[in-house]
Amino acid sequence: MSAHLTATTLSAPLAERLACEPLREAGEVALFWLGQAGFVLEAAGQRLLIDPYLSDSLAAKYAGSPTPHQRMMPIPVAPEAIGRVDAVLLTHRHTDHMDADTLQPLARRFRRLRFVAPAAEGAEALRRADIEPGRLLAVDAGERHDILPGIAIGVARAAHETLERDAEGCHRFLGFAVEAEGVTVFHSGDTVPFPGQAEEVAAFRPDIALLPVNGRSPALAAAGIAGNLDAAEAAELCRAAGIPAMLAHHYGMFAFNSAEPAAIDAVAATAAPLGMERARTGLEYRLRTAPRLG
Template sequence: MSFEAVAFEGRLAERLKRPPERRPGRVSLFWLGQAGFVVEAAGRRLLIDPYLSDSLARKYAGTATPHERMAPVPVQPDKLGPVDVVLLTHRHTDHMDPDTLRPLAERLPDLRFVVPAAEIEEASRRTGVGAERLIPMDAGERRAVLPGIAVRAVRAAHETLEADREGRFRFLGYAVETAGATVFHSGDTVPFEGQAAEVRVLNADLALLPVNGRSEALASAGIAGNMTMAEAVELCRAAGIPAMLAHHYGMFAFNTAAPEAIDRIAAAAAPLRAGRARFGTEYRLGPVDEA
């Protein structure tokens, strides 16, 4: 399986005017900032946790944790072109943002949303859609969401494994499975007992992992943390994942990781192909003979 990063010129909106490719096993990804990604596979386009507004900057203006963006929005919701499914890992606004999701849902009446079953009411409120457009999932479940594309859900701990009264997990990770390639997005998570074994069975070719870390200071402010870059590398090694992209950095100044620190650990991670997600780059995953 090949994994390459190809820089492109111009705006992401221009790149997304091109329809997704239909080659078996070929997956293309684009970073949207924070935990957000565009995933193209089997001729379809999916989004994961898109945060494409300034809703948090408005909410936290004048507080001790201002959520001003460190980088501008890379593409407006109305410039994403056709989107078939949106995957939402949990209810935090930088992952389930009504100012991003409602415009998408209104523009694309056939768009559906994969959401944690434990948060289905909140997901309906934030997306503005009814139950018929929501695909509720819990850890351990697998659903075919589009022709040629299935999604498998696993647990995530942000920073704890939280469940509702019915035992359904509030934080999820998703494996997007296509013919010949699997991409694993962990959602927001820290390491937890049994995680590597749970992830290993996904047979992922690429992991998308959050690396902004955690601290007592943030915890005291009510802000849950994530893995460090070193922990993300260790998960890939333990779960047998050959490539990873680090994300969840460079959005909010009070809760990020230094790019040079990410790069330093990535460089020492070989043979794991590790790097940090960057704007203006298309990440391609596919059979070796298509590299």
């Protein structure tokens, strides 16, 4: 099977859409981009958040520094305004992916909310979300977990910009393959290319990939800021892993570490047969299963 991707413009603010029940119809997955690497994923009567950064905490942290983290896009929905959340997936500890000012309001509002994070960063995830250990599922690359009724995740390695492990050998950077409604959505986390990556990702048989495209540079590396795939590398990963569709993200948030929309669109225009699009706020993406050709 594969999935057919469509996009429709939201007729109301995202908070109003996320207050709606019921969720998607059977056999359908919905995605909403939250900016940076953040997504809402709805499927099987469940709602997941992946790497939500829904605050302005980094602007305060880096005020007056050479890399000011002023948001280029508004917060699309406040943590206090999301209708409900059943699980939050966190790929690594960087604050634009594991943000205390986003996670703690969610944890307080939804007392049964579960969090999934790298085992290598388990203690940090507990601290930032301010939750008890029983609410955290600590995972590592190579594992598969049923996290909610109708939803499972496969866990992959990521290299941001290296394949780092902790003292116990657990990977610090992860990607997640979310399986629901016969569809597999692969979120790579922050990553650059590394040997064996395409084969590892291909094993999940993703129908769509959510990949960063802000790239990397010696200047950012010298400032201690790890980079990611650029748009061409992201498209090549999809081709090598046999992924038919892609949403490009991790751009348009911080001016010093972004990618030009026109440059992303130029790669997308020549990426066929890959269906590559630049993720946009204000849209609802829907995936429905369809027979896979070939």
